[in-house]
Amino acid sequence: MLVLFSIPFSCVDLEEVTPGSLTAISLYKTQDDLDAASVGLYRPLFGGYEAFDFDWPIVMTGGGEDVDSQAGIFSPFDELRAEAGSGSISTMWKALYKSINNANNIIGNVDNVPGSEERDRVEGQARFVRALDYFYLTRWFGEIQLITFENQSNAGDVVQSEVSEIYDLIVSDLQMAEELLPVSFSETSVRPTQGAAKGLLSKVYLTMAGWPLNLGSQYYGLARDKAAELISGSLSGIYSLEADFADLWDGDNKFSNTEFIFIFHGISANGTTNASHHHIASRPPTDGGWGDWYSEERFLNAFPDGPRKDASFRLTFSNGTDWSVNNVPGGGPGQPFTAKYRNPGGDCGFDDVGCPEHGDGFFPVLRYADVLLIYAEAANQAEGGPAVGAYEALNQVRRRAAGLDPDIPDAGVDLSGLSFTEFDEAVLDERNWELAFEANRWFDLIRRELVEAVNGNFHVGVTRDDYLLPKPALQVSLSDGLTQNPGY
DSSP states (O other), X not given: OOOOOOOOOOSOOOSOOOGGGOOXXXXXXXXXXXXXXXXXXXXXXXXXXXXXXXXXXXXXXXXXXXXXXXXXXXXXXXXXXXXXXXXXXXXXXXXXXXHHHHHHHHHHHGGGSOOOXXXXXXXXXXXXXXXXXXXXHHHHHSSOOOOOTTTGGGGGGOOOOOHHHHXXXXXXXXXXXXXXXXXXXXXXXXXXXXXXXXXXXXHHHHHHHSTTTOOTHXXXXXXXXXXXXXXXXXXXXXXXXXXXXXXXXXXXXXXXXXXXXXXXEOOGGGGGGTOBOHHHHTSOGGGTSOOOOBOOHHHHHHSOOSHHHHHHEEOBOTTSOBGGGOXXXXXXXXXXXXXXXXXXXXXXXXXXXXXXXXXXXXXXXEEHHHHHHHHHHHHHHHHTSOOHHHHHHHHHHHHHHTTSOTTSOOTTTOOXXXXXXXXXXXXXXXXXXXXXTSSOHHHHHHHXXXXXXXXXXXXXXXXXXXXXXXXOHHHHHHOTTOOOOTTO
């Protein structure tokens, strides 16, 4: 499992950077230099209301039916009318490129340090994080500037790359990370493992099979095979589904559960700097929260009843009101709120009202349930129909959702006898419910070209242009090599 916590800063420059102001540096000469620099991989991505500690990645995927918001700065994402001047877009863009800058400087300087297992592990971290950064960037913005150590000194002049070139670097980085990272660490650490690299690579292959690259069956096969390494292959047994879905969302379990493969998490002791804010941002005002975002009634109504639904939603609030009559900021109608982030641990429990603003919560980037569903979808697509392994991967998730032992077959829950299309639809539905509010549904809709079908009856004028967000207006104006996406 990967977790992020507070580490003292050293010589790493963590000031705000953008692609037009990135700098290649050559000051890492020792292992201590590399270890200090590795902090800069993660720090831009969590803390200070800057990225995965706050609303941005969830709200920016609000075009899926799991997330809604009527807050003025967030509602354009839900309504598929995002604007190039959005502060949310600009903040996330800067955070990702700042992390890339720090990763590039490690990768470009690693050979200055004598070879060792410790050196390899730092390089593995840098390649994993750079791949993750670019994976988010290209899924949100399409063609972007591909900045590496070799060109970042003149990054403002770099012409944006085709999506296929960006994925080439992502795949290459993750393949190298697989080789460089260990299976596990002896201590709780900020570092990704080999399993995180394999799991993310399987998700990358799954995405490459769909829009915009549409590489099809071959890449579904690659996604299946890579996911299988965590399920039945070389890393079998390291990860598993938690027995109780609700336990996943108890912040006090974030270090001990067997399902998290890669997460970010906060430390409230340092206030804004390293804290999580999901617990407060996703609570309704009646429960002492900000009510920044919530879910949609159509999503609640489609969600299958059972323990997973109970653990995913908060439908009755501390003042006794029901979600349907609880108005939210911005004058919007009452909507169901999520329960997933309510219990960050530490000084804030699930039912507490008046929790501190800064929390010890987390944001899950990759967990084992996701890998099982990647395998199920990819195997069905690659093989032209569902085989035993695909059924078992899907049914494990379904059993746990119903409160059953995920490893024991149950005729009342397990699916069988489905056609290729029926199974494919079942997996996509299961991904929607299982991974709700974790910034997954929107990306699934894009890669499977389902945005129009899902949103066409809810928002006027949905087109293929809505598959990508606008690039930050200021960045487009400052970078000669950056072109705004169509429709903006």
